[in-house]
Amino acid sequence: MTTKLFGQRVPRVEDPRLLKGEGRYLDDLGHDALAAAFVRSPHAHARVTGIDVGPALDVEGLVAIFTHEDLEGHPGEPLPLLIPHPALTHGRTPYALARDEVNHVGEAIVMVVATDRYLAEDIAGKIDVTYEELPPVVGIEAARSATALVHDDVPGNVAATLVQEIGDARGMIAEAPHRGSLRLTIERSASMPMEGKGVLARWDPDDRSLLVHTSTQTSTSVRQALAAKLDLPVDRVEVVTPDVGGAFGVKIVHPWPEEVLVPWAAIRLNRPVKWTEDRREHFVSSAHERGQLHEVEFGYDDEGHLRGLAVRFWHDNGAYTPYGLIVPIITSTQLLGPYKPGAYRVEFQSLYTNTVIVTPYRGAGRPQGCFVMERVMDAIARDLGLDRAEVRARNFITPDEMPYDHGLVFQDGRPLIYDSGDFPASLAKLKALVDWDGFEAFRSAAAAEGRTVGIGLACYVEGTGVGPYEGGHIRIETDGSVVVSTGLTSQGQGHQTMLAQIVADELGVPMDRVKVTTGDTRRFKYAVGTFASRTAVMSGSAVALTARAVREKALRIAADALEASVDDLEIADGLVRVKGSPAAAIELGTIAVLSNPLRYAFDEAASRATQFATPADPSKPPVAVGERPGLESTDYYSPPRSTFANGMHAVIVETDPETAEITILRYCVVHDCGTIINPMIVEGQVHGGVAQGVAGALYERMEYDESGQLLNASFMDFLMPYASEVPHIEIDHLETPSPLNPLGVKGAGEAGVIPGSAAIAAAIEDAEGIVISAMPISPSELFTLRQARQQ
């Protein structure tokens, strides 16, 4: 019997290629393509008054210089607003090249195409753009004050206002025995994958077809967007995602200006064109996230039960809103975590600033929401003198309340209904893992040595597996190999391994016979993309359903060939056999041959399926009614609503009494992503998420000055953690299967990052006895808080 692979620590099939330097990332392709570079705005807010290309024209290697004037028709119109929402009354998107106004430093104005990138940058440096500077709007306070406007036609800089309310939150708070309020901020960070964006476009003038490689999280939607933008029939455009060097959300936005311009230029110039984003470009012209200001009011009873929660927050969406309101909607709904808020009211404003756009970064609005809710829990515990874990437990949704309907609308436009989870069990595991109850003894021992330590915890629920759908195609070849494709893309999560595990199990074949392709529209054209921790749920379920259909067909054909009943057959090790009589067996490859009646013998396998090779019933058509040639199938998975994974983190920190340096001594994670397909991969996802959570809590922030210059737009100055900053991570799992999909999975990609700031803030607060209300926090900021307390 083939060993079951689902649930096993199967080594990744992606690895040998990537480890030997044989990966193919975007810039590894198209060595001979023309290179693009861009002149980008040095001002946060300005009118473009002139573009002088004269000095650039005699540089050898120049092929073309393009400005907005060259972009006739659809390419010259604003880029699409990808996710419209009725509340987004003032959505604005940029032009691929700025038309007459720039709204952030880094906005592209001129495209240069040259024979190589060095020369393209030389030429870009010689182009003289003149500007009339306009007052910049930087930061949430400036946006709210609206003394200057980002877009003249957007009053108050307000892109959207959205309110959701369940029950009378303000009334419940007013009547509650205890009340509290908090003002909380989280600063900007960014996905910051090691590989930036990049696009390679090849136009075939004979075939009138466009082949685009792009480092994206959604090749199918880039394809549709390009066809629309470039006025090409969709079937003349194919988009392939090569190996992607990380994404973490930023590459779900599309089409980026360069994703339109590079193919547009390739067609216009009739030459392959490539653009590879450099690190500074990534800082100033891709996307950031996280920046929000929250004002929270809450009421609770003597036992610490939340009676009512009212949250107002202001979300800095940057200069444009191509990705709609997804981030603040997620914040406003996922803020609730595993808790029953009593009555809940949330109102947010999404505000324009003259800074880089804000779109999802791993966690996508959840770290901010989690920070807010967990600060509330800690405030209640502090006020009532209760154990912080106990206050959380008292507010938990309990397993017998699942599925739990919050009465709100989630980011997918569907009801916010938790499908599964056992929060008390998760908390029990976390308390055991970190030795919550033993901490006071540890604190005393540390204090005796003159050391200051603190512990904190934070809980979250993460909507995962967002629809609308994904699909899978599986074909068994005549050599018995299994070819799988799904439309969404991969950025290092090990999808090829995870999906191959599922398919190998379903089909009863060894895993090394299964080859998975993702993100190639030549192979699979209907897909949504990779975001919201959705691949295992969506494509995992889709390929499982597809494999079941292929299996059914294989058994049907084998039953005929073996003159046995389908019910008496089993598949193992790539062989269909009659249960109990192993001699009566047929290889899947042979079934593939039988499934496709042929006239021509183009190879040995084919010769076995030709018209004179096999006895056939002349009264029946070679392909039976209702059947199709080939041992293959396509199926889709479209869930009624999202799954909801959850987890809890506990952190022990030490703070230096002199320098206020913050050191993480232990970082413990309990994680519930439903059934686990590959624990090794899930733990890897958690590790990476926690590292980004620690980064957001202690190190990373985008430092804009008041003129809208990003002061730390390099890896020298933006403090991404090295190995010396990320603690050892201890993990325990709880598996509460989702009832919504055939695998019981819930998604794991983003989980690790969500409660980082909340848990670390709680631990620092516990160590120092100082209320922490802004993250990230640096040693100097903690030092300042200590001084403020002493005054």
Add this chain to the structure above:
Amino acid sequence: MTEPLHGVQLTVNGIPRELQVPARRLLSDALRHDARLTGTHVGCEHGVCGACTVLVDNVPMRSCLIFAVSVDGAQITTVEGCVGPDGELGPVQQAFRDCHALQCGFCTPGFITTITSFLETSPRPTEQEAREAIGGNLCRCTGYQNIVAAVLRAAEIINDPATGGTGS
């Protein structure tokens, strides 16, 4: 004006190569786009991330901070040269697979070269030494924990090839 080209002789992964490059051509670009060895990756072009690390005469260096002409005559080892004798995964590469020390794989080549060099001088590192050895390379996917484990695992494989085997 055409940029003058300069002949640069490099021995890359044991194979002599002569490249004609402008004076300002970075070693990273010369390896990637002239020698077409794209295993070496460029993550920041300012010497911070370490993805472009190659061994220049056995010393790990950031190839994005070096002009190709300045290493004329040097022996260069890239990630492609860190494989075993028959082209199979080398010990550090194998350790990365065993320990799930890579996800997207973009930073990985710089870690492989850095660790290969480190283990030559420190064949039996402690966990703390392993963590310090990778302290100059950025990874955005793994949180480093499994990379630290891979350093220790690679040392095991190198010190006792019998345990190295196929690893999987």
